[in-house]
Amino acid sequence: MWEPVIGLEIHVQLQTSTKLFCSCKNSYGDPPNTNICPVCLGHPGTLPVLNEEAVKLAVKLALALNCRVNETSYFARKNYFYPDLPKGYQITQHRFPLAQDGYIKLRSGKKIRIERLHIEEDSGKSIHTENGTLVDFNRCGVPLAEIVTKPDISSPEEAVEFLKTLRLAAIYAGVSDGDMEKGNLRCDANLSLRPRGSEILGVKTEVKNLNSFRFLAKALEYEIKRQEKILSSGGEVKQETRGYDSHKGITFPMRSKEEAHDYRYFPEPDLPPLILTEAYISKVRSEIGELPWEREERYIRSFGLERETARVLCSEKEISQLFEETLKDFPDPKEAANWVKTDVLKWFREGHSVSPSALAKILNMVKEGRISRLQAKEVLEETAREGKDPEKIVQERGLLQISDETQLRSIIEEVMEEFPEKVEKYRKGKKGLLGFFVGQVMRRTGGKANPKVVNKILQEVLNGER
Secondary structure, X not given: OEEEEEXXXXXXXXXXXXXXXXXXEOOOOOOOOOOOOOOOOOOOOOOOOOOHHHHHHHHHHHHHOOOEEOOEEOOEEEEOXXXXXXXXXXXXXXXXXXXXXXXXXXXXXXXXXXXXXXEEEOOOEEEEEOOEEEEEOOOOOOEEEEEEEOOOEOOHHHHHHHHHHHHHXXXXXXXXXXXXXXXXXXEEEEEEXXXXXXXXXXXXXXXXXXXXXXXXXXXXXXXHHHHHHHHHOOOOOOOEEEEEEOOOOEEEEEEEOOOOOOOOOEEOOOOOOEXXXXXXXXXXXXXXXXXXXXXXXXXXXXXXXOHHHHHHHHOOHHHHHHHHHHOOOOOOHHHXXXXXXXXXXXXXXXXXXXXXXXXXXHHHHHHOOOOOHHHHHHHHHHHHHHXXXXXXXXXXXXXXXXXXXXXXXXXXXXXXXXXXXXXXXXHXXXXXXXXXXXXXXXXXXXXXXXXXXXXXXXXXXXXXXX
């Protein structure tokens, strides 16, 4: 009966060494109020100076998102009063943003349009305690790119896919680390419901400060159900700003937005127009490098990987780089991909890593029959957890497989002499006994016999071929 209409507003922290309008450090986790100066605190008589690197990174992101970069854009003051905004206004871009008219294509082929991308400074951070609210101004003036979509998103799943794709684009382009836990990528979601098939938008609510993909999905799911219940009972949805309580899994009202806020935007008098030449934009475009969807297509085309495998490998830039570096010493892309997308990715997501050279050593030992696949998983775990050299782990734990055919044939003959009746049964057609003989050889070798070689020799001997 009802269909959701969703638009996102996303803030991406630009990975600069200093803030947007001053030389204070852009650094996370430093002691409160240590990366501040009269400029980012808005003291009288101070003047902002635009960070050239921030502009470059914002242009990179805009181009990665298929936006049209405007050769001329303007800064404005957005006036509002809040404890963590010391100037009483935020320097941003309003009517004339840096870039417009971009899009991201979802896996379904659907395009989610991007209305605009503009540069602005971040506010500080309020810290609520039992004894009152404290303010840390370290984040004041940190450079942000804000991306605003058209209301093209139709489900929480599409919203999450869009945000994941945008985050990957920012990381691959070297614009931001996209760390949502640190607040380096934050999302506000605007949602309304309308009768299915209608072109008229309903009354929207805005859910603020969603800092994980799961929270974005859960907040939208809850808000859809809440609005459906109101509309289906003949009520009216209020236009308001809401927060999301991740512990309770609900949204809650923060402030009414019955009328649009009058931020009293006006041109920033201390900053001239931002003018970019076509040559500058082209130069920045050439520095973006390969984007995740481009790399995915290359993996399919050049390595013959399945699309889902290629997608998993490209879902983390570090993982795709590890995969490609591994191929320098282990030139079997499909086998390497299978290990990276499963075992290596598992340890990566648990905060452990393995170097490409170490992974290549492990895979080569498996290929050469020196260790089994099961043993390789154990070696990989120890390498990832402790950073030890795989060769050393194999030697210390005595994991090297026995692949010498003469040695294994001798052991197999001993087994056959011990169990002549089972040999007879096998030769009369009870082929399932092959597993019994393999098990006996493994027991005698402490599990070190190469299973492939054992199977090969056993079948030759039992079938009377040699």
